[in-house]
Amino acid sequence: MNEAGLEVAHQYFSQDFSALEYRKQLVHSKNMSMLCHCSSKLTQSTILYFSVNNLFLSPEGTYYIMLFSNITPPSDDENAGLDLYGRTFAYAPVKEVIERAFTEHYTFYITEMDGYLVVILCLLHGMIQALSDFDHYLIAECNNILLSCKQKYDLDIAVYFSGRIQGIPPISIAYYRLINASAYHAYIGFLPTTQVINLTPRLDAELSFSPYLSGQALADTILNGAYCSTSVGEILFNMTQNRMLAVDQLISEFKQLFNSFCDTLVSHGLSMNIGHLGEELFYLSHNSVSFSELSHWLQKIADHAAERYTCERDTERTKRLENIRAYALEHLKEVDLTVSSIAEMFQLNQTFLSTIFKKQYGISLSAFIQSNRLQLAHKLLNSTDLTMREICARTGFGSVETFYRAFKEKFGTSPGKMRHITIFP
Numbered sequence: 001m002n003e004a005g006l007e008v009a010h011q012y013f014s015q016d017f018s019a020l021e022y023r024k025q026l027v028h029s030k031n032m033s034m035l036c037h038c039s040s041k042l043t044q045s046t047i048l049y050f051s052v053n054n055l056f057l058s059p060e061g062t063y064y065i066m067l068f069s070n071i072t073p074p075s076d077d078e079n080a081g082l083d084l085y086g087r088t089f090a091y092a093p094v095k096e097v098i099e100r101a102f103t104e105h106y107t108f109y110i111t112e113m114d115g116y117l118v119v120i121l122c123l124l125h126g127m128i129q130a131l132s133d134f135d136h137y138l139i140a141e142c143n144n145i146l147l148s149c150k151q152k153y154d155l156d157i158a159v160y161f162s163g164r165i166q167g168i169p170p171i172s173i174a175y176y177r178l179i180n181a182s183a184y185h186a187y188i189g190f191l192p193t194t195q196v197i198n199l200t201p202r203l204d205a206e207l208s209f210s211p212y213l214s215g216q217a218l219a220d221t222i223l224n225g226a227y228c229s230t231s232v233g234e235i236l237f238n239m240t241q242n243r244m245l246a247v248d249q250l251i252s253e254f255k256q257l258f259n260s261f262c263d264t265l266v267s268h269g270l271s272m273n274i275g276h277l278g279e280e281l282f283y284l285s286h287n288s289v290s291f292s293e294l295s296h297w298l299q300k301i302a303d304h305a306a307e308r309y310t311c312e313r314d315t316e317r318t319k320r321l322e323n324i325r326a327y328a329l330e331h332l333k334e335v336d337l338t339v340s341s342i343a344e345m346f347q348l349n350q351t352f353l354s355t356i357f358k359k360q361y362g363i364s365l366s367a368f369i370q371s372n373r374l375q376l377a378h379k380l381l382n383s384t385d386l387t388m389r390e391i392c393a394r395t396g397f398g399s400v401e402t403f404y405r406a407f408k409e410k411f412g413t414s415p416g417k418m419r420h421i422t423i424f425p
Contacts, residue, residue: 061122065162067178068117091117093153097145142196161198180246187247188240188291209239211253215260223268227306232299251285270309321360332373333396339365374410381419
């Protein structure tokens with residue numbers, strides 16, 4: 001910066017200008033060195049606003065903004081293009097192609113800002129009216145630019161396209177929308193199906209997403225035994241796809257999802273070191289360079305939680321089934337002892353109870369009750385002189401007929417004959 005520009009900058013800094021007053025001063029001075037010097041106090045969008053206002057001086061104009069991203073020189077070195085030399089090498093041919101495509105037809109402004117190559121077209125109203133589908137025409141022109149860059153310089157480039165903007169003030173908003181979209185796509189590793197990404201209409205209106213409900217849904221897959229290796233990926237896919245967020249907003253939603261996930265598991269009795277996990281998430285959210293790092297971290301947490309819950313659930317289930325088995329043996333003489341009454345007693349779904357009991361013991365609960373009632377009846381026949389009606393009452397059979405039928409089906413003979421055989425072998 002020259003001394004004169006620096007002096008003017010210090011004068012401006014010493015005064016409490018409003019944004020409007022800064023605009024007047026900067027447009028009046030047209031001192032780009034000072035404009036750069038003031039960047040610590042003014043946002044990039046404000047600088048862009050001033051620069052465009054300086055250039056076009058047409059607040060009623062029609063504009064389009066194109067942000068060219070992923071520009072790197074062809075090289076096997078994965079770090080190529082990240083340094084100033086590499087970017088300069090790559091930007092030069094792209095600017096050449098853009099200028100050749102636009103110079104003859106449009107007034108345009110091209111500059112490097114925030115690590116991107118930005119093009120702003122200013123169009124005459126007559127040109128807009130002459131082409132009813134001008135947006136698609138410009139997108140096709142962008143495709144031609146990308147094709148030329150690929151064929152001539154082997155550069156793979158993506159373009160974020162703002163669509164039509166009326167007047168200068170919305171330029172800053174549109175510019176930051178393009179910046180956010182490009183940064184967001186880079187962070188989540190998004191691979192567009194086309195190299196020209198049109199952000200008109202708004203993509204973030206396509207899909208609503210609730211971090212709180214999604215965190216609960218992920219926890220529920222663990223609690224219901226439906227968790228699998230793809231559960232986390234499916235939730236996060238819904239979180240990131242067809243939506244357009246700032247990276248900070250995405251991280252904020254991720255934290256809400258994780259907190260909801262943990263709270264749901266803890267409320268169902270699974271112990272989790274919330275403090276330690278919160279510290280890990282804080283570090284990752286401030287240091288991760290891609291969303292995949294957060295995704296892998298959540299996958300690891302969910303896998304571990306699912307494994308622990310399954311182990312604890314199996315231990316608890318075994319203990320509970322032993323209690324159910326003991327309860328059934330203790331109440332065999334009760335006529336109203338059924339699978340339904342046991343399920344109600346232990347607050348379980350009847351079908352679920354039957355399934356897990358058979359899985360644990362190899363026999364259904366109803367068959368287990370019937371078999372043990374008959375074994376008890378057989379014992380009473382052999383060791384007492386109780387009548388058949390008394391034995392029937394002491395083994396929980398509702399009627400003598402039911403008892404006789406079940407006994408003969410199991411032992412191949414009637415209770416009376418069984419007793420006779422036992423007494424007179």
